[in-house]
Amino acid sequence: MNILVVGGGGREHAIALSLFNSPQTKQLIVAPGNPGISKFAECRSIAADDIDGQCNLAKEIKADIVFIGPETPLVLGLKDRLTELGIKAFGPTAKAAQLEGSKSFSRNFCDRHNIPQPKFKYCYDLETAKKEIKSLNGYCVVKADGLAAGKGVVVCDQIDEAIQASKEMLEDNKFGEAGKSILIEERITGVEASVFAVSDGENAILIGTAQDHKRAYDNDQGPNTGGMGAISPAPALDEVLTETVMKNIVIPTINGMKSEGMEYEGILYAGIMLTDDGPKVIEFNCRFGDPETQVILPRLKTDLVDIVKKSVEKNLNNFKIELVSQKAITVVIASKGYPGSFKKELVLPSLDKVEKLNEVTIYHSGTSLNKDNDLISNGGRVFSISALGKDVKECREKAYDAVETINWDQGFYRKDIGKL
Ligand code: AMP
Ligand code: GLY
Secondary structure, eight states, rough: OOEEEEEHHHHHHHHHHHHHHHTTSSSSEEEETTTTGGTTTTEOOTTTOOOOHHHHHHTTTOOEEEEEEHHHHHHHHHHHHHTTTOOEEEEEOTTTTTHOOOHHHHHHHHHHTTOOOOOEEESSSSHHHHHHHHTTTEEEEEESOOOOOOOOOOSSSSHHHHHHHHHHHHTTTGGGGGGGSSSEEEEEOOEEEEEEEEEEESSSEEEEEEEEOOOOEEEEEEEESSSSSSEOOOOOHHHHHHHHIIIIIIIIHHHHHTTTTTOOOOEEEEEEEEEETEEEEEEEEEOOTTTTHHHHGGGSSSSSHHHHHHHHTTTTTTTTBBBBSSEEEEEEEEEEETTTTOOOOOOOOOOOHHHHHEEEEEEEESSEOOOOOOOEEEEEEEEEEEEESSSHHHHHHHHHHHHHHHOOEEOOSSOOOTTT
């Protein structure tokens, strides 16, 4: 098969590597890709959100399937455009991707289908927001309605803080259009975990679970990031709880989308919180997570090409996805300063030693090559290093040995990924 992967971060590195390892893959092209991916696949410098560019590339290479990695092209309708061209694409349509692209869509949808979630109020003016914040005594979460690259969520304790966050979104344009309307949510408490499923519009099949580490520093201190590391399976989710999430959240979501004429195909990522009243939806994402993919896919026994084919061919009924029993963790190495301002184009150390390690994989998240062909940083999260092991202790030893081997003094990483 000719496969095009859209995207160029650590997630797409892991996706591309799994596809590359399938005997069914004849040609693999990644756009834009990155220097790590270019070691085994051809990369084309077309941005992930360049919808015309990606469509032209898919036509040019006669792609049998396009795997769309990030949310932005999905929300912008890349799947719809490819379908019009007669090209099969893995991922939801723009309408279905609203589950991630619009927080109010997703909250209202869950309301209509009795899917458990925190109480919320949709606000497009500061007066309404203030009233709601006061009624919750400031113990709330303020969220920009649209996509804000994971930054549009402020978890608050105090009335003033929540009003300030709302004002920045609604009146000071902090997130542009994405913050023109906001949600004020009841703040719920519990352990967080993520469940990944694949759907063909009708059936939802569990792929696996993971736990992200969103804060920048050890012991969940510091600002929220895109994710500083992950572990799979999620330690908080046993088989029974995972089944509960599938039964009460994932399956009703796929059924609800179908009943509303927006069949949901592709990966559904349910971010949940395990509250005293059971699992509740924190957010939905319409794609794999980054860095969660870097711990799920190394554990996958089933051929990823089969999963993708079954989804686009609407043939997931009774399909079973298998993972190895080994655990996995991934540790993100970020540029100092991330998620605030950080330097780019820093020359990175050699990865030769790490690349030779057994059951350890280094994924490139934010790297590129300069004119001298040196590997340089071009993003906040630069690498993620994944290790498989019989237990979490072994995973941590392997992953952190590798991280220390890299010894990059302009980067930082959390030392407590997967620590129980
Ligand atoms: P999100 O970008 O929606 O995943 O939110 C980022 C983080 O904010 C989540 O991982 C949670 O830790 C926290 N969060 C979001 N919504 C709520 C909520 N209603 N109650 C408590 N914490 C929340
Ligand atoms: N790691 C969080 C996300 O991919 O949304």
